[in-house]
Amino acid sequence: MSIDTPAKVIPAARKITTKPRVSDQIFRAIVTTFSFSALLILSLIAIFLLSKGFATLKAQGLGFITNFEWSVVVDDGGVETAHFGLQAMLIGTVVISFIALFIAVPLSVFTALFLTFYAPERIKKLLVTLIDLMAAFPSILYGLWGFFVLMPMAEYWAKLLHKWLGWIYIFDVPDAIYSRSPFIAGIVLSVMIIPIITSVSREVFSQTPLDRVQAAYALGATKWGMIRAVVLPFGAGGVVGGSMLGLGRAFGETVAVFSVLNIVFRTNFQILFTQGGNVASMIIQKWGEAGPSEVSALMAAGLVLFILTLMVNFLANAVVTRTVKSGR
Amino acid sequence: MSTSTVQKMRPWAASPKDRALTTLSVLLSVLTSVVIVAATPMKGKLAYFALFFLSWFVIDSLFVVRKQGAKGVRDGLAAKITLFGAVIVSMAVFSILFATISKGLKGINFAFLSQNMHNASLFDPIGKGGILHAILGTLMLIAFAIIFSVPMGILTALYLTEIKGKAAGLIQFLVQAMSGVPSVVAGLFIYAAIILNTPLRSSAFLGGLALTILMVPTVTRTAQEVLNLVPQDLREAGLAMGATQWKTVALVVVPAARSGLITATILGVARIAGETAPLLFTVGVFDSYNFNPFKGDQGTIPTVVWRGLLGGTPESVQRAWSAILVLLVVVLVMFVLARAFGSKSPKK
Amino acid sequence: MSQINHLDQNGTHMSDQPKDTTPSSLSDVAAKRAESKIAGTQPLGTGLEARGVHAWFDKHHALEDVSLDFSAGTVTALIGPSGCGKSTFIRTLNRMHEFIPHTSMAGQVLLDGKDIYEPGIDVTKIRLQIGMVFQKPNPFPSMTIGENVLSGLKLAQLKVDNHEDLLEECLTRAGLWTEVKDRLGAHAGGLSGGQQQRLCIARALAVKPKVLLMDEPCSALDPGSTLRIEETISQLSKSMTIVIVTHNMQQAARVSDYTAFFLSDGGPGQMIEVGPTNEIFSRPRDERTENYVTGRFG
Numbered sequence: 001m002s003i004d005t006p007a008k009v010i011p012a013a014r015k016i017t018t019k020p021r022v023s024d025q026i027f028r029a030i031v032t033t034f035s036f037s038a039l040l041i042l043s044l045i046a047i048f049l050l051s052k053g054f055a056t057l058k059a060q061g062l063g064f065i066t067n068f069e070w071s072v073v074v075d076d077g078g079v080e081t082a083h084f085g086l087q088a089m090l091i092g093t094v095v096i097s098f099i100a101l102f103i104a105v106p107l108s109v110f111t112a113l114f115l116t117f118y119a120p121e122r123i124k125k126l127l128v129t130l131i132d133l134m135a136a137f138p139s140i141l142y143g144l145w146g147f148f149v150l151m152p153m154a155e156y157w158a159k160l161l162h163k164w165l166g167w168i169y170i171f172d173v174p175d176a177i178y179s180r181s182p183f184i185a186g187i188v189l190s191v192m193i194i195p196i197i198t199s200v201s202r203e204v205f206s207q208t209p210l211d212r213v214q215a216a217y218a219l220g221a222t223k224w225g226m227i228r229a230v231v232l233p234f235g236a237g238g239v240v241g242g243s244m245l246g247l248g249r250a251f252g253e254t255v256a257v258f259s260v261l262n263i264v265f266r267t268n269f270q271i272l273f274t275q276g277g278n279v280a281s282m283i284i285q286k287w288g289e290a291g292p293s294e295v296s297a298l299m300a301a302g303l304v305l306f307i308l309t310l311m312v313n314f315l316a317n318a319v320v321t322r323t324v325k326s327g328r
Numbered sequence: 329m330s331t332s333t334v335q336k337m338r339p340w341a342a343s344p345k346d347r348a349l350t351t352l353s354v355l356l357s358v359l360t361s362v363v364i365v366a367a368t369p370m371k372g373k374l375a376y377f378a379l380f381f382l383s384w385f386v387i388d389s390l391f392v393v394r395k396q397g398a399k400g401v402r403d404g405l406a407a408k409i410t411l412f413g414a415v416i417v418s419m420a421v422f423s424i425l426f427a428t429i430s431k432g433l434k435g436i437n438f439a440f441l442s443q444n445m446h447n448a449s450l451f452d453p454i455g456k457g458g459i460l461h462a463i464l465g466t467l468m469l470i471a472f473a474i475i476f477s478v479p480m481g482i483l484t485a486l487y488l489t490e491i492k493g494k495a496a497g498l499i500q501f502l503v504q505a506m507s508g509v510p511s512v513v514a515g516l517f518i519y520a521a522i523i524l525n526t527p528l529r530s531s532a533f534l535g536g537l538a539l540t541i542l543m544v545p546t547v548t549r550t551a552q553e554v555l556n557l558v559p560q561d562l563r564e565a566g567l568a569m570g571a572t573q574w575k576t577v578a579l580v581v582v583p584a585a586r587s588g589l590i591t592a593t594i595l596g597v598a599r600i601a602g603e604t605a606p607l608l609f610t611v612g613v614f615d616s617y618n619f620n621p622f623k624g625d626q627g628t629i630p631t632v633v634w635r636g637l638l639g640g641t642p643e644s645v646q647r648a649w650s651a652i653l654v655l656l657v658v659v660l661v662m663f664v665l666a667r668a669f670g671s672k673s674p675k676k
Numbered sequence: 677m678s679q680i681n682h683l684d685q686n687g688t689h690m691s692d693q694p695k696d697t698t699p700s701s702l703s704d705v706a707a708k709r710a711e712s713k714i715a716g717t718q719p720l721g722t723g724l725e726a727r728g729v730h731a732w733f734d735k736h737h738a739l740e741d742v743s744l745d746f747s748a749g750t751v752t753a754l755i756g757p758s759g760c761g762k763s764t765f766i767r768t769l770n771r772m773h774e775f776i777p778h779t780s781m782a783g784q785v786l787l788d789g790k791d792i793y794e795p796g797i798d799v800t801k802i803r804l805q806i807g808m809v810f811q812k813p814n815p816f817p818s819m820t821i822g823e824n825v826l827s828g829l830k831l832a833q834l835k836v837d838n839h840e841d842l843l844e845e846c847l848t849r850a851g852l853w854t855e856v857k858d859r860l861g862a863h864a865g866g867l868s869g870g871q872q873q874r875l876c877i878a879r880a881l882a883v884k885p886k887v888l889l890m891d892e893p894c895s896a897l898d899p900g901s902t903l904r905i906e907e908t909i910s911q912l913s914k915s916m917t918i919v920i921v922t923h924n925m926q927q928a929a930r931v932s933d934y935t936a937f938f939l940s941d942g943g944p945g946q947m948i949e950v951g952p953t954n955e956i957f958s959r960p961r962d963e964r965t966e967n968y969v970t971g972r973f974g
Contacts, residue, residue, distance in 0.1 A: 020573070023572050023574055024572045024574055027577070028573075031483050031490075032487055034480055034483035034484060035483060035499045037480050037484070038499060038503050038505075038544070039498070039502050041544075042506060045509070045513065045541075048517055049513070049517060051520070052520040106413070107413050107416060107417055108413075110412070110413025111417050115414070130421045132663075133660075134417075134421050136598050136659050136663055137424065137656075137659070138603065138630065138656075138659070139511075139604065140604045140630055140633050141424065141428065141602065141655075141656065143637065144637055144648060145423070145424045147637070148645075149424075150423075156374075157374065194420075222399050222400065222402070224402055224406035225399060225403070252508075252510025252511070252512065252513070254510070254511060254512045254604070255604045259637060280605070284512065287608070287609070299520055302517075306509065306513045309510055310505055310508060310509075313504065313505060313508030314505060
């Protein structure tokens with residue numbers, strides 16, 4: 001009668017291939033090539049700075065980063081003795097950048113909270129426009145403003161700080177000269193990085209999941225209670241990421257810092273005193289009179305700066321992408 | 329069942345009584361801070377500011393604590409602190425704008441905008457010499473930057489949004505890395521790569537190359553956002569009609585995103601128009617017209633500002649303010665244009 | 677022979693000739709519930725009352741003239757098709773409606789006889805007395821299970837002598853204690869959907885509300901969790917007033933003492949009919965109610 005019914009056969013999936021038309025292949029090739037230009041440029045920067053700075057790096061070794069002295073001396077016989085050590089400027093970079101973060105992060109978070117949760121619609125639009133505008137100001141403008149408008153006020157604040165808190169080492173000064181100090185440079189930098197920290201913070205705050213916000217309010221929370229319980233835990237990662245982006249920007253600032261900081265090759269933690277520097281502005285300062293060996297050293301310094309900012313920006317973007325896009 | 333007589337209410341909104349109380353507490357705080365400043369050695373804007381904040385907090389808390397207790401006081405404090413943060417930031421922006429306009433206007437006259445500095449020095453009184461050569465130089469730089477960075481930026485964005493190849497993650501990462509390159513490094517690089525290795529020397533062309541490095545990431549990022557906004561059905565419609573991918577992109581997607589791509593360009597230009605550091609390595613400084621973009625130093629607006637600032641005399645500083653005012657006006661105009669183009673949604 | 681309130685096994689009153697067009701199952705269930713409800717033990721206060729409540733979203737009139745009296749110690753279900761204003765209404769009861777921008781309302785909502793919309797009132801205190809559980813479980817992910825339950829206290833700055841006792845009490849009432857008592861320090865995100873919802877119930881209970889509002893609390897959960905939560909609701913109703921919005925008529929029949937039917941004919945939502953649950957399902961007075969509960973639409 002019946003033979004065994006054939007077992008159900010499930011066919012294997014067919015492989016679908018598309019061979020793009022020639023014009024498309026050309027299109028893809030062109031676009032892909034141009035996209036790799038980013039890789040090309042970054043690599044070229046590293047290569048050329050390394051090649052031109054190599055002599056210095058070879059001569060100074062690791063001391064290039066760890067030594068404090070920077071000098072070129074040519075004796076009577078035309079023999080040159082050069083010491084190139086970036087340590088003081090590296091520390092200076094970190095000092096003024098952290099002063100900038102110390103001022104900018106709270107201000108940015110407050111502003112972002114205000115914009116997201118408190119501001120009426122029209123004020124919000126105005127303020128957002130103002131902050132976007134701030135981001136578009138050229139750094140030389142910050143230098144001008146910092147020197148002529150901010151510095152007189154900041155010197156007064158520095159005197160106050162010294163008067164009341166001068167017993168703390170960083171607020172003490174060897175001499176009562178308060179102009180062009182790391183403190184002032186830090187303030188100028190903070191104004192420059194507030195826009196980016198504010199806009200990243202604002203973006204992450206505005207993505208706070210509505211159901212958690214409602215849960216907090218339904219439990220009888222005040223607006224601040226809700227912000228503390230829901231918004232800040234949710235947005236902390238984004239704020240950190242935005243702050244690191246600001247830090248990266250602060251590391252590389254050149255002309256604004258040069259205008260309001262007296263660049264001296266000594267490590268200075270007494271931030272109210274007129275002595276400091278960062279790598280970028282040091283390069284500008286030394287460039288004009290640099291002989292070939294110093295040019296090589298400055299190239300090496302540029303390479304160090306490049307790698308440093310690259311690392312900070314990479315970390316920052318990783319943090320921002322992870323928290324803003326994942327919507328924890 | 330007539331509802332026309334029902335009055336809409338918002339019992340949670342601030343009543344006139346609430347508003348009056350707020351006004352009262354603000355006025356009282358102003359009064360308190362003035363009184364305290366007059367009575368003690370404290371002086372200066374900082375004193376007024378800090379005292380106003382403190383007394384407003386105290387007075388307002390007295391009103392609130394009866395109704396809401398400690399948590400109401402905390403809530404009020406938080407509201408005030410965030411407001412003050414925003415106020416401080418606004419004051420900074422206004423200060424910059426005000427300073428630029430008020431100090432810069434004094435030096436603006438017809439001569440300033442129509443002459444060069446060939447026969448004048450930075451230290452001469454205003455009225456002698458102008459920055460037309462610098463405006464020309466900056467325009468040349470911008471032109472070069474646009475020519476190089478717009479194609480690179482848009483094509484990179486196209487790779488990321490249209491082709492989405494295997495290297496997309498890497499490219500995305502690289503574009504982000506590039507946006508962090510300090511401007512001084514861009515200048516050093518061009519110097520190291522070209523000036524030290526080829527016969528080429530400072531010129532607008534080299535400056536344009538340096539600025540390209542800084543402009544490409546901005547163009548790419550904005551272009552990417554704009555291209556992602558183009559609805560997917562547009563692309564599908566093109567492909568369904570049998571068009572190749574490149575035809576779809578060129579004839580459908582890009583035109584749809586056109587105004588956004590213009591925005592991307594404008595934003596990129598605004599980013600680099602005021603850059604100073606790279607120019608010091610690649611363009612130099614110059615005091616009169618140089619119509620050869622490939623050879624010879626150029627005057628540029630940022631370097632005029634830079635030298636004016638470093639010069640230190642009232643005249644040179646005045647020139648610096650006036651030049652930066654010109655630059656600021658240019659940036660503001662571009663800003664407004666970018667918004668105007670950016671608000672045009674992709675054509676359906 | 678039978679008392680007036682006594683119901684025969686078909687769930688219909690002996691007296692009238694019922695125009696009983698409802699499938700007997702729904703009214704059965706409702707009748708069983710009415711039977712098994714113990715006469716309320718400790719009704720707190722005089723309950724919640726809505727008088728002539730309207731709600732607008734900007735110019736759109738979403739809710740029209742709703743008056744409902746929620747007696748203390750009862751469970752009231754709000755039923756009706758989607759979009760007829762049930763959720764909007766329930767949010768006017770604990771002043772959550774006003775968080776949406778450009779909204780307005782009219783009418784009064786009285787808790788123990790006092791209007792909660794009176795000017796000068798501390799709205800955060802109102803929300804402590806009228807708690808809410810939402811459709812999608814929303815525990816705070818940055819807090820542990822224990823911290824979640826106590827979060828309401830922290831937000832309201834309420835002092836409690838013994839945290840552990842309160843934790844155990846709330847989690848037990850919510851039906852979650854046995855499952856989490858050994859891991860109160862674990863993060864709330866690791867719980868299943870049903871467990872998270874019970875955690876939210878425990879959290880709402882910690883501040884000792886008089887009224888608990890529930891907006892479709894089981895619609896995102898599996899049937900097992902749903903039944904457990906319904907048990908919880910039955911237990912809770914002995915000591916508080918509960919208002920529950922539900923799409924599930926069987927659920928309304930299972931858990932509620934009273935049911936209110938909402939409907940919108942394209943205009944603002946209105947409350948068509950309210951009554952004891954078993955009556956609504958067996959002998960509704962309005963034809964629209966009857967059409968809905970018999971499944972002719974919705």
